[in-house]
Amino acid sequence: MLAKLKEQLLSGSAEEYLQGLFDRIEHSKLNAFNALARESAVSRAREFDRQLWGGALAGVPIAIKDGISTRGIETTCSSRILRGYIPPYDAHVIERLKAEGAIIMGKTNMDEFAMGTSTETSCFGPTRNPWDLDRVPGGSSGGSAAAVAGGEAPCALGSDTGGSVRCPASFCGVVGLKPTYGLVSRYGLISYANSLEQIGPLTTTVEDTALLLDVISGHDPRDTTSLEKDSYLNLEEGVCGLKIGVPDEYFGEGVDPLVEKSVWEAISRMEELGASWQKVSLPHTRYALASYYIIAMSEASSNLARFDGLRYGHREAEDQDWHTTFSEVRAAGFGKEVQRRVLLGTYALSAGYYGRYYLKALKVRTLIKEDFQRAFQEVDLIASPTMPFPAFKIGERIADPLTLYMADVFTVPINLAGVPAISLPCGFSQGLPIGLQLIASHFQERLMLRAALAYEEATPYHLQTPEVAA
Amino acid sequence: MTQKGDVIIGLEVHVQLNKLQSKLFCGCSTAYHNSPPNSHTCPVCLGLPGSLPVLNRKSVEYGLRVALALNCQVQQETYFYRKNYYYPDLPKGFQISQYDFPLAVGGSILIKGDDGERKIRITRVHMEEDPGRLVHAGTIDRAKYSMVDYNRCGMSLLEVVTEPDMRSPKEARAFLDKLRTILEYLDVFDGDLEGSMRVDSNISLAGGERAEVKNISSHKGVEKALSYEITRQRNMKRRGIRVIQETRHFDEARNITVSIRTKEEAHDYRYFPEPDLVPLRVADWVPEVAASLPELPDARRESFVSQYGMTDDHAKSLTSDIKVADFYEAVARESPPRLAAVWIADVLKGELNYRGLTIDRFSRQDMVTILEMLSSERIAEDGAVQVIRALLDQGGLPQDIVKARKLERAGDQAVMKAVQEAVAECSAALEDYRKGNERALNFIVGQVMKKTRGRASPTEAFRLVKEAVDRMDA
Known part of the structure; x- marks a missing residue:
């Protein structure tokens, strides 16, 4: 798709294309964007039309999750506490996109500070699913996924801490990839849980995801956890000869039967294409959610401590002594879910509880990582549903956080292990998209992408678009 | 308490x-x-x-x-x-x-x-x-x-x-x-x-x-x-x-x-x-x-004692500040090391402390010059102290200060004359000395120093006073 778009932009007008997107967004019911960089983007497009610069993403508009720092464009993480914050610097990934000729369109809606599975905790209100406006787009990168699925942006970046790229990709019927921890620099990504998260692409095809990943990945000296990359272009090797593992723990109870059926069909399809499959065991999966939420909340309680209104963002009308002022700013600026996670994380790190919760969660994390390492000695890839069910209704689950947390059961183990995973469309359940999750070993993105591409080429699901986008 | x-x-x-x-x-x-x-x-x-x-x-x-x-x-x-x-x-x-x-x-x-x-x-x-x-x-x-x-x-x-x-x-x-x-x-x-x-x-x-x-x-x-x-x-x-x-x-x-x-x-x-x-x-x-570590204070203190033959107290005083230690070693390369140790540790450091100044304020060359004038007996110890103080308070060059303040050590003639006068004037002290009080001579030496306005060397003055008295008694 992007390859075709690039040709179209070269022969046609990038400005016209971009104006078309902006007009569409302005009349949209999706609420996918928090901020549009209309002026700067149009002027860049105009420049492109004159100069026709090169680059892997020459002239291509891209939507950016609002948790990624963009110089000169308000960056809020969909939180009241960051309203008015305009970063003085670009995230590493933004620098890379600009260097390859892309045009930043604007910032997309998300769960506040990426804490959620539905994009309902945003201070800007929920984003709607293009396939059914009464349903959630998934989260936390719901705005990015909805924008891409709804034809409001040709591609987007999200971030994935416990499934935040893959879940909305699955719910919106697009492709979303969570890279190996360390493959993409986090410099400029506003931290929620920094030991778990990565920035990842959301696009309509596997090829486009590969292209974006190729642009944003690689070592950045400003992120000491980042490492060197492979090339993710020219993925024609196919899926033939690959061994696919199917973990029992990711099927069965709690999984929508249609979801399960579609994923098994996908596995059969890959078998037809020359892959083989076998059962694998990931025995510690049932501890993953507890471990994930303790680690994520603990890190969040520390990462979000900097938001005190003193240097940027929300400030109450009247200053008191610093202690009172900080408390008031945080009470008024953070939404309920953020406050809940900060409180729980603070508790988990407290003296006397640290060993019982945080340290134990880290030990579980190691066990989960070992589960994957063992499995990948036998197989090349693991296949599973991305989400246990299709998109649910807005308001249906938000009142019950525990049920909502359970929805992440197949995505969080991947972040705990630090391995890469991709979600791609593999069917529909009553008109709602279903996502297939392919998981690979550390830094095996190339292998994962080539299997995904082979599957995509053999199936029609990625070609279907929701009515809203038609 | x-x-x-x-x-x-x-x-x-x-x-x-x-x-x-x-x-x-x-x-x-x-x-x-x-x-x-x-x-x-x-x-x-x-x-x-x-x-x-x-x-x-x-x-x-x-x-x-x-x-x-x-x-x-x-x-x-x-x-x-x-x-x-x-x-x-x-x-x-x-x-x-x-x-x-x-x-x-x-x-x-x-x-x-x-x-x-x-x-x-x-x-x-x-x-x-x-x-x-x-x-x-x-x-x-x-x-x-x-x-x-x-x-x-x-x-x-x-x-x-x-x-x-x-x-x-x-x-x-x-x-x-x-x-x-x-x-x-x-x-x-x-x-x-x-x-x-x-x-x-x-x-x-x-x-x-x-x-x-x-x-x-x-x-x-x-x-x-x-x-x-x-x-x-x-x-x-x-x-x-x-x-x-x-x-x-x-x-x-x-x-x-x-x-x-x-x-x-x-x-x-x-x-x-x-x-x-x-x-x-x-x-x-x-x-x-570890290979790039410099010599540390305790080690340097020991090597100052063995290398320059100074007392442990002087070595300690000189090595307690790296700048002083470096200053000392630079001066000692061009002056008698033990004399330099005494003058830097006992006199210069004290004068700097008194003024709240650091060693950066004093020129290594000036110190070498002062020590040279001392060992060639061109100035006396008291004169050297005056030069150091003047350099810190007003600046200038040691030679000019010596000239301007007439700190050139008195010639032998002038000292001899002062000795003869002092011995003649201090009959009471002479009496005490003859009774066996060795210290009484110090009083006469003091008079000599006074008459020469400090330009005589105290040791030299003592030697001359004793000779004069012993000659009288011979």
Whole structure:
């Protein structure tokens, strides 16, 4: 798709294309964007039309999750506490996109500070699913996924801490990839849980995801956890000869039967294409959610401590002594879910509880990582549903956080292990998209992408678009 | 007042590694001392959303130099932790510090104790970032508002923690002096810069709870605060009041300490490993850093004694400040080393101290010239002292000062004449001498010095007086 778009932009007008997107967004019911960089983007497009610069993403508009720092464009993480914050610097990934000729369109809606599975905790209100406006787009990168699925942006970046790229990709019927921890620099990504998260692409095809990943990945000296990359272009090797593992723990109870059926069909399809499959065991999966939420909340309680209104963002009308002022700013600026996670994380790190919760969660994390390492000695890839069910209704689950947390059961183990995973469309359940999750070993993105591409080429699901986008 | 041996003091010293070019986790310059507030900042040290720390490897190298000089065991792997607390000078809401697996543990240094040399054990040495600085509009309790300056934020700090091995405020001060000397020898620290060393001291009387007096920025302040604490705790003990474990603040203006929080109110810092920084295998760095260590004060002191034949006291005095030691060695290359030791350690250092000046203010060449005039007997000792004082107070050249002040040593003729006059005038002293009081001659020598206005050498004058008297009696 992007390859075709690039040709179209070269022969046609990038400005016209971009104006078309902006007009569409302005009349949209999706609420996918928090901020549009209309002026700067149009002027860049105009420049492109004159100069026709090169680059892997020459002239291509891209939507950016609002948790990624963009110089000169308000960056809020969909939180009241960051309203008015305009970063003085670009995230590493933004620098890379600009260097390859892309045009930043604007910032997309998300769960506040990426804490959620539905994009309902945003201070800007929920984003709607293009396939059914009464349903959630998934989260936390719901705005990015909805924008891409709804034809409001040709591609987007999200971030994935416990499934935040893959879940909305699955719910919106697009492709979303969570890279190996360390493959993409986090410099400029506003931290929620920094030991778990990565920035990842959301696009309509596997090829486009590969292209974006190729642009944003690689070592950045400003992120000491980042490492060197492979090339993710020219993925024609196919899926033939690959061994696919199917973990029992990711099927069965709690999984929508249609979801399960579609994923098994996908596995059969890959078998037809020359892959083989076998059962694998990931025995510690049932501890993953507890471990994930303790680690994520603990890190969040520390990462979000900097938001005190003193240097940027929300400030109450009247200053008191610093202690009172900080408390008031945080009470008024953070939404309920953020406050809940900060409180729980603070508790988990407290003296006397640290060993019982945080340290134990880290030990579980190691066990989960070992589960994957063992499995990948036998197989090349693991296949599973991305989400246990299709998109649910807005308001249906938000009142019950525990049920909502359970929805992440197949995505969080991947972040705990630090391995890469991709979600791609593999069917529909009553008109709602279903996502297939392919998981690979550390830094095996190339292998994962080539299997995904082979599957995509053999199936029609990625070609279907929701009515809203038609 | 002090019952010997019941005072127990341990120190936590925060040393700013201010000889580094850039901060601990970002590229900002460390030369902020004369800059406008908040002019040495970037997204990283301001803790802007999305910024990440990148470890300055030179900081680690400097930290290792200190750890090795303090005879510590460097860990195989070292980890950074987050210390979580809210304060306006802390832009991230946590300080990146170390907790388990600090840079180094288990060292020691020798200090001059109250009863001879004392070994002070070092518990640990760890790295952390400095917070910013609050500036209050007026005094802290009455300020209408405060301002924050983040220039200091992110500077490399080294925390040196001792065992409770000091037995008096004086020993605490001796430790700090020695530590500063070592740090300056290592060329990692400039103690003259404001806020470069800040001390938390723990003090208790045997059997009692300890109080922690926090954030004292001068060695003298530490000594005073600890002395006050001893009095306070002793008085409480005498009145039968239990000393409680608490944190206290030293009020420098009033010379007292005041309680800021008790043990019950102590912070829970919720330490956990910093996910944005990877563990560091520091053990691999040790051989290279160890090979680059300079000669340290104790070793240099010994080599001064053996190499230049000076007394241990002189060697100690000359090596307690690396700048003085370097000054001495430069002068000793061109002058008689023992004479240079006496004049620099006993005279020059005293005159500098008296004026609150450092050795940078005195030219090495001037010292060589003065010593040369002394050993060629062109000027007398008293004259040399006058030259040093004049150089410090008015400046100029030693030769010009000697001429202008007529400090040229008196010729033999003039001295002989003064001797004859003095002997003739001091018949009473002569009488005493003849009765066996050897000291009586000193009085006559004094008269000679007076008559020559100090231009005679006292030893020479003594010899001539004795000869004259003995000749009379012969």
